[in-house]
Every structure is written in structure tokens, then in C-alpha cells.
Amino acid sequence: MNRPRFSLFEKRHQRDGQPDANRASDERLAVLKIRTTDVILIVILFMVGFIMLPAVNSLANRHHRTTGKLEIVVVVSGNVVFRHVYDPSDEPVNFHWDENGHSMTIQVGPEGARVLSSDCRDQFCVHSRPISMPGQAIVCAPNQMIVKVIGSSDDGAADFVEVNGPSADVDAVAGQIGGYDAP
Amino acid sequence: MRHKLSKMTMTSVLIALALALAIAENLVIPLLRIPIPGAKIGLSNVAVLVAIYFVGPWYAFVVMLVRVFVVFIFGGNTVALVFSLFGGVMAYLTMLILRNSKRFSLFGISAGGAFAHALGQITAAIIMTGSISVLFYLPILTGFSLAAGIVVAILAVPIFKALVKFENSSYSSEL
Numbered sequence: 509m510n511r512p513r514f515s516l517f518e519k520r521h522q523r524d525g526q527p528d529a530n531r532a533s534d535e536r537l538a539v540l541k542i543r544t545t546d547v548i549l550i551v552i553l554f555m556v557g558f559i560m561l562p563a564v565n566s567l568a569n570r571h572h573r574t575t576g577k578l579e580i581v582v583v584v585s586g587n588v589v590f591r592h593v594y595d596p597s598d599e600p601v602n603f604h605w606d607e608n609g610h611s612m613t614i615q616v617g618p619e620g621a622r623v624l625s626s627d628c629r630d631q632f633c634v635h636s637r638p639i640s641m642p643g644q645a646i647v648c649a650p651n652q653m654i655v656k657v658i659g660s661s662d663d664g665a666a667d668f669v670e671v672n673g674p675s676a677d678v679d680a681v682a683g684q685i686g687g688y689d690a691p
Numbered sequence: 692m693r694h695k696l697s698k699m700t701m702t703s704v705l706i707a708l709a710l711a712l713a714i715a716e717n718l719v720i721p722l723l724r725i726p727i728p729g730a731k732i733g734l735s736n737v738a739v740l741v742a743i744y745f746v747g748p749w750y751a752f753v754v755m756l757v758r759v760f761v762v763f764i765f766g767g768n769t770v771a772l773v774f775s776l777f778g779g780v781m782a783y784l785t786m787l788i789l790r791n792s793k794r795f796s797l798f799g800i801s802a803g804g805a806f807a808h809a810l811g812q813i814t815a816a817i818i819m820t821g822s823i824s825v826l827f828y829l830p831i832l833t834g835f836s837l838a839a840g841i842v843v844a845i846l847a848v849p850i851f852k853a854l855v856k857f858e859n860s861s862y863s864s865e866l
Contacts, residue, residue, distance in 0.1 A: 533855045536744050539797050540848050546799030549789075550837055553806045557833030560826075643827070 578642060580621045582614055583654045592616050594640070594657065610651045621655050623648065702742065702750045709738035709758040714765075732839045733805060737847045739783065740801060745854055748787055755779045774815045781811030797851070798844040805840030809833050 582590035582603065590603045600617035602624070612633075613624040620640030623633040626648055633648035633655075645656040712734040720731055735758050742751035759779050763772040785807035789800045809832045817826070 533858055536851055536855050539744065539800075540851055541796055542798045543794075543796045545794045546796050546802070549795060549799045550802045550841070553802065554834060554837055557806075557830045557837075561830045645827075 578640070579658050580614075580616050581656050581658055583656065585652045590614070594621070596620075596640070605653075612648070612651060612653060614655055620644075621657065622646070623655065626651060626653075698746050698750060701746050702753060705738040705742045705746070705750075705754050706757050706761075708741075709735035709754055710761055712737065713758060713762050717766075732842055733782075733808060733836075734843065734846070736782065736801065736804060736808075736840075736843045737850065739804075740786070740797065740843070740847045741850055741854065743786060743790060744851070745858075751787075752783055755783050770819065773819065774812050777815035778808040778811040781814075782808035796844075797847055798841055801844035801847065802837050802840035805836040805843065806833055809836040 578594040580590075580592045580594045581588060582605065584605065584607070589605055592601060592603070594616055596618050598616075598618075600615055603614045603616070605612050605614070610627055612626040615622055615624045617638070620638035622638040623636065623646055626633050628648055628651050633646050633651075633653070636646045639646055639655065639657050642657050645654055647654050716732060716734045738758070739751050739755050742754045756779070759772065759775045762775065763769075782804040786800050786804040789795050789803045795803070809829075813826065813829055813832065816828075
């Protein structure tokens with residue numbers, strides 16, 4: 509490499525053969541090597557994300573003001589198509605939804621609600637774990653379907669509004685919100 | 692005058708780079724089928740990183756801002772504008788703070804910026820939907836964003852090396 513004369517964007521006084529002429533270049537090269545502090549920072553940030561999960565869960569539970577009675581709600585394109593009071597000791601209940609050439613089967617069983625089958629290509633909703641905690645949801649974006657557990661029937665109406673909000677930004681993907689389980 | 696002109700030229704080149712990367716990313720991301728809504732690698736952050744180190748913090752801010760607004764003009768999605776504006780400003784501020792602390796390398800700075808970007812987007816989502824249900828995305832989104840930040844840093848390394856080489860070569864003496 510040629511002997512450094514001066515840096516491209518450095519101040520003019522550094523140009524003429526001063527010892528620190530290529531100090532900026534040195535900083536830019538030094539910054540390319542990973543440091544211990546980076547690893548510490550990344551690990552801490554990674555943990556912060558996951559430590560917040562229980563906090564978020566408890567916040568969501570308080571938000572939904574659980575009265576002991578849980579309800580499973582299925583929302584398709586913003587419309588409630590199915591409501592069912594969830595009791596783990598009950599017999600499994602199947603709900604089949606068929607509309608506009610899309611069909612899905614949702615089962616409410618002892619472990620909670622899950623999507624038994626769906627005609628979407630991703631099948632993320634089918635592979636999602638059953639949901640039984642208030643605030644949890646399974647989203648199937650291709651079919652614009654959300655299965656959600658809500659705490660009490662009273663604030664159910666407000667819940668549907670909020671459940672539709674984030675889905676506006678969801679496109680072509682489906683996942684499970686809360687207790688995420690990669691398929 | 693020359694000095695400022697070269698900075699402005701460099702900034703416009705970096706804006707073009709940021710836009711090209713943002714558009715390329717929007718084309719490629721749906722094909723990858725990442726099962727996280729709203730997940731992006733944030734490739735255009737490479738341009739912001741280069742601008743912070745080679746041009747100056749304010750020029751980097753301009754690169755970020757112009758990128759957000761031009762993508763909005765072509766995409767026309769107001770919701771996406773608010774999301775990327777929140778995320779972009781948060782990421783920019785975080786990267787600047789981490790850079791000025793002089794304790795971190797490109798990897799830490801980029802990962803921190805990506806983390807802040809995810810946090811900013813979640814904040815925007817909470818404000819816009821008035822719901823905290825979005826917070827459920829936080830762990831998976833931050834985990835993904837850290838990985839994305841490291842990828843961005845890896846991509847920025849050869850660009851940094853090439854630019855430093857250019858700076859020290861005889862070509863740059865005319866600028």
C-alpha cells in the first residue's frame with residue numbers, strides 16, 4: 509500500500525506530514541476488530557429481550573384482568589367468527605371455518621386452543637403450540653385469522669380492536685405471539 | 692469548499708447505496724420466509740455506518756432520514772413510515788452513542804443499533820395500536836435483530852477496508 513499522505517475527510521491542518529495524519533484511518537481499521545466489550549454488549553442485549561418475556565406476560569395478564577374464566581376467540585379479517593369459553597376439563601371442541609376458498613380447523617382441547625389444519629402454504633399456525641394463557645395468540649396471516657385467549661368476556665370487545673392493529677403490518681407470514689415456537 | 696463538496700458527494704453516494712440496499716432487501720426478504728412479522732436485516736444500515744465513520748454524524752443522519760422518506764415516497768405506506776422513522780432514529784442515536792464511547796467495535800455498534808431499531812419499532816407499534824400485545828414480539832424480534840446487526844457489521848468490514856485503502860492512496864489527494 510502507498511504510504512498514507514492524509515485522510516480523505518480529515519481537517520486541512522492534518523494534511524502536511526503531521527505525525528497523526530492517518531489517525532482517522534487507524535480508528536476506522538481498529539474498529540473492524542471485534543472486542544470483548546462487543547460480546548458482552550450483545551449477550552446482555554440478548555438476555556434483556558428474553559428476561560422481558562415474563563415481565564411482558566404478567567403485564568398482559570393484568571391488562572386482561574383475568575376473572576378466572578378464559579375465552580377462546582377466533583377473528584377472521586376483523587370479524588369474530590367463533591367464541592368459546594375455555595375449560596381444560598371440557599371435551600375437545602372443534603371449529604371448522606370455510607370461507608372464500610380458505611378453510612381452517614381450530615380445536616379447543618385440554619391443552620388450549622390450536623390450529624388442527626389450515627390450507628395456508630406456511631403452516632406456521634398448525635405448528636404453533638397450543639395457547640391457553642390470556643393474551644396469547646396464534647396468527648395465520650395468509651388467512652387473516654387470529655386465535656386469541658382473552659381473560660374475561662367483559663373487555664372482549666376492546667380486545668378485538670387491538671388484535672387487529674398489529675396484523676395490519678403482518679404480511680405473508682404467520683407466527684405465534686407469546687411462547688414462540690419455531691416450526 | 693472542496694472539503695465540504697467531497698463530503699456531500701460521498702453522502703449522496705451513500706444515500707444511493709442505502710436506497711439500493713433497502714429496495715433489494717424488500718425484494719429478497721419475502722422469499723426467505725422468516726417466520727417473524729416485520730423482521731428485516733436492515734442492510735441499508737451499512738451505508739449509515741460508513742457515513743458515521745467516513746463522513747460525519749450529521750451526514751449519517753441525513754443518509755438515514757433520506758432513505759426513510761424516499762422509501763416512503765415509493766412505497767407510500769404511512770404506517771411503515773412511522774415504523775421506520777422511529778426505528779431509524781433510535782438506531783442512529785444508539786450507534787452514535789456507542790461509537791463515541793470508543794469502547795465498541797463495528798460489531799457491537801451495529802448490533803446495538805439493530806436492537807434499538809427493534810425497540811423503536813415496537814414502541815411505534817404500541818403507540819399506533821394502543822395495545823401492549825405487540826410486546827410479545829420483543830424477545831424474538833430483539834434476538835433476530837442482534838443477529839441481523841452482526842450480519843450488517845460483517846458486510847461493512849470489506850467496505851471499510853476498501854475506503855481506508857482509497858483514502859490513503861494517491862487518488863484521494865485530489866479531493
